[in-house]
Every structure is written in structure tokens, then in C-alpha cells.
Amino acid sequence: MRILISLFLLLAFQAAAFSAYWIYPDQFLTLQNAIDTAADGDVILVRPGTYVEPSIVFSNRAITVRSDVDGYYWTHDTSPAETVLTKGASADIITFQNNDTSVLEGFTITKSSVFYSGSAVYIKHASPTLLSNFITRSQNLTGPGIYMIDKSAPLIANNFITHNKAYYGGSAIYCAESTPNIVNNTITDNVTTQHGAIDCLSNSFPTITNSIVFFNQGWASIYEDTSSSASVNYCCVPDWTGGGAGNFPFDPRFVDRMNEDLHIADISPCRYAGNTYAAGMPLQDFEDDPRTGVGIVDVGADQFYWHLYVTGDTVPSGAIQIRVTGPPGSVVSMYSSFSTLPFARLTPFGYWWLAPPSFGPCHLGTTTPQGLYGVPLALPATLGPYRLVLQCMVGNHLTNPYSIIVE
Numbered sequence: 001m002r003i004l005i006s007l008f009l010l011l012a013f014q015a016a017a018f019s020a021y022w023i024y025p026d027q028f029l030t031l032q033n034a035i036d037t038a039a040d041g042d043v044i045l046v047r048p049g050t051y052v053e054p055s056i057v058f059s060n061r062a063i064t065v066r067s068d069v070d071g072y073y074w075t076h077d078t079s080p081a082e083t084v085l086t087k088g089a090s091a092d093i094i095t096f097q098n099n100d101t102s103v104l105e106g107f108t109i110t111k112s113s114v115f116y117s118g119s120a121v122y123i124k125h126a127s128p129t130l131l132s133n134f135i136t137r138s139q140n141l142t143g144p145g146i147y148m149i150d151k152s153a154p155l156i157a158n159n160f161i162t163h164n165k166a167y168y169g170g171s172a173i174y175c176a177e178s179t180p181n182i183v184n185n186t187i188t189d190n191v192t193t194q195h196g197a198i199d200c201l202s203n204s205f206p207t208i209t210n211s212i213v214f215f216n217q218g219w220a221s222i223y224e225d226t227s228s229s230a231s232v233n234y235c236c237v238p239d240w241t242g243g244g245a246g247n248f249p250f251d252p253r254f255v256d257r258m259n260e261d262l263h264i265a266d267i268s269p270c271r272y273a274g275n276t277y278a279a280g281m282p283l284q285d286f287e288d289d290p291r292t293g294v295g296i297v298d299v300g301a302d303q304f305y306w307h308l309y310v311t312g313d314t315v316p317s318g319a320i321q322i323r324v325t326g327p328p329g330s331v332v333s334m335y336s337s338f339s340t341l342p343f344a345r346l347t348p349f350g351y352w353w354l355a356p357p358s359f360g361p362c363h364l365g366t367t368t369p370q371g372l373y374g375v376p377l378a379l380p381a382t383l384g385p386y387r388l389v390l391q392c393m394v395g396n397h398l399t400n401p402y403s404i405i406v407e
Contacts, residue, residue: 021073032056038063043073048082048405060098067106069403078106080134082405085109092122100126108134123148132158132286139165144174152178158286158301161187169195175204181280184210186262186301196223204228210274212252212300213237234275236299263302266371270299308392308399314406317381324373326394332373333393335360350398354391
């Protein structure tokens with residue numbers, strides 16, 4: 001028996017060893033070329049940048065395509081705000097079809113023109129995983145942010161689906177003959193003149209859990225036709241009357257919705273309001289903050305945590321805003337470097353990510369009663385491209401590192 005177990009473990013190790021990871025654009029001319037080259041189980045790491053290609057198609061595959069700053073697949077340094085998949089005037093940006101089960105993680109998926117046909121993500125008879133993406137500004141007559149048909153069953157988790165517009169319904173997510181699992185997403189500021197932000201049509205039975213569906217325009221936040229039924233639980237949704245556990249209709253209290261900062265504040269009703277055991281729920285939020293070990297999970301794509309992030313224009317002399325979330329009344333100090341360690345160093349205060357030489361601490365201030373701190377900063381006039389990495393101490397806890405790519 002021990003010999004059989006040892007042989008099984010050896011075979012499992014060898015199978016894992018044969019999986020490869022690829023870096024785009026370092027090794028390929030197009031992302032589609034990288035996808036077509038990869039074998040099932042492979043990982044494609046996409047460096048920060050804006051990529052305008054013809055429609056990107058996944059078909060009957062099981063690969064992972066993930067944004068990545070440093071090219072080390074084990075550090076999981078995603079950069080959705082700075083890794084953009086877009087295209088011009090026609091067709092869908094991303095297509096999953098023919099039983100595809102691939103993973104797409106850590107991108108902004110958007111249109112470069114409002115005069116087009118097609119959706120941001122089109123799913124036909126496939127079950128991919130859409131994880132920690134910004135799906136935004138898809139504006140069309142019938143093509144919403146995510147459009148799925150023909151017995152599709154994707155996992156849609158940790159995504160921000162915002163500012164999409166579909167004139168005839170399903171502005172954020174359109175389901176027909178499909179059963180998606182929609183868990184821990186933030187779905188806001190989508191617009192339609194008919195139906196809802198989420199449409200459930202033609203025998204669709206989505207599961208919607210731990211999600212914010214708020215500030216959308218249409219007939220309803222979640223629309224069902226007579227053949228369909230959504231299972232909605234532990235969601236922040238203003239007008240849902242279809243039953244379920246743990247739903248509530250209160251303003252989610254985003255940090256700065258007008259400027260599209262959709263982190264939640266410490267005083268948000270979404271705090272500790274989620275289902276810890278939701279099927280398909282990732283163990284981290286969209287920024288890799290842990291959802292476990294901090295009590296009941298939060299509702300939405302963001303888990304309130306000790307976290308550092310940056311908004312603004314990351315160009316030479318650009319104006320940015322350093323923002324930190326953490327327990328109210330915490331003292332905030334910042335450190336900086338030009339790169340991260342391949343493997344983080346564990347300290348009594350959490351994981352230290354900055355490679356030497358590092359600079360700091362620079363004492364910034366104290367978090368507000370909302371659990372927030374923000375300070376404006378002007379980037380140096382030095383021409384890019386270069387990378388600046390920041391990490392903060394909030395109280396006695398280290399935050400994540402944050403990579404700014406100045407171009």
C-alpha cells in the first residue's frame with residue numbers, strides 16, 4: 001500500500017511539473033497566440049499594459065490567464081487596474097465556448113468605443129471562471145458586461161461589473177438557459193431601459209450570493225422571466241422580493257463611488273454580512289486580502305482589511321492618491337522600494353514584500369472613523385517605464401505591497 005501511495009504521489013508531482021507558465025508579451029506576438037499555444041493546466045501571465053486585439057477566444061480548454069506584474073506565478077501579483085483588454089468597434093472582447101473551463105483573472109475588460117456590437121465577455125456552452133476582474137463600460141443595444149447562453153455555468157467571483165449599458169436588458173449580466181454561480185461581486189452603476197442589471201431568462205437559474213447589486217438603473221436590480229428563478233442570499237440589493245436569507249436593502253457605503261473607488265468603509269452594512277460557507281467563494285478578495293480568519297465574510301468583491309492601494313494617473317509628474325483601509329484610529333506609515341522579493345519574509349507584523357534597498361518609514365497620519373486614510377502625492381517627473389512598490393504599516397499590521405508602473 002505504501003508503494004502504491006508513493007507511486008501515486010510521484011505521478012501527481014510529475015503531472016504538476018509538466019504544467020508550464022508563459023509570459024505575454026515576452027514570448028508571444030498576441031495573447032491569442034499564447035492561448036492557442038498553452039496546454040491544459042498551463043498558466044499565462046500577462047504583464048501590465050493595454051492590449052487591443054481582435055476577439056480573444058477560449059474554446060474547450062482548461063488554462064489560466066492572469067495579469068501579473070513581476071512574472072513570478074507564485075507571488076500572485078495581479079494588476080487589474082493596469083492590465084487592460086480592449087478593442088474597438090465590433091464583436092466581443094472575450095469569448096468562452098465549447099465546454100471551456102479556463103480561468104481569467106485580474107484584468108480590466110472594457111471597450112475603446114461605444115459604437116460597436118458585442119459584449120465584454122461572451123459565454124456559450126462553457127463554464128469558465130471569471131475572477132477579480134473589472135468589467136466596465138460595455139455599451140450596446142443587447143450586449144452587456146457578461147452575456148451567457150446555451151447551458152453555460154460559469155463561476156463569476158470577486159468581480160466589479162460597473163458602468164455597462166444595454167438598452168434592451170441585462171446591463172451587467174445576461175443569462176439565458178444558464179446556471180451561473182455569482183458570488184462576492186460588486187455590480188453597480190449599470191444602465192438599461194428594460195429588465196435589470198442581472199437578467200434571468202429562458203430557463204435560467206443563477207445562484208447569487210454575497211454580492212452588492214446596487215445603484216443600477218432599469219426595471220429591477222435582478223429581473224426574472226416566468227421560466228426562470230434566481231436564488232439570492234446574503235446580498236446587498238435594494239428591491240429584491242424573491243426571498244432568500246440574509247438579504248438587505250441598505251446603501252453599501254463605498255469609499256468614493258463618484259470617483260469609482262468601490263472599496264467598502266468600516267461602517268458599511270456589508271461588513272460581516274456575508275455567508276462564510278458560500279459555494280465557490282474564493283478565500284481571498286479581489287486584491288488577495290483574506291476572507292478567512294477575520295470573522296464572517298463581507299458582502300461584495302472587497303473584504304475590508306489592512307490594505308494599501310493607489311488611484312490616479314500613473315505617469316511622470318502624475319497626481320495620485322495613496323489610500324489605506326484599516327481599523328479606525330490606526331497610525332499609518334509607508335515604506336517604498338523598486339521591486340518585490342520573490343518570496344515574502346514573515347515578520348511579527350505580517351509579510352514583508354519590499355526588496356532592498358527600501359526606504360522609510362514615512363509617517364502619514366491616522367485612519368478616520370470610517371477606517372480610511374488618503375493623501376495626495378505627485379509622482380516624480382522621471383520618464384518611465386519604471387516600477388515603484390509601496391507597503392504600509394497600519395497600526396501594528398503590514399499591508400499588501402502595491403506596484404505602481406510609471407509609463
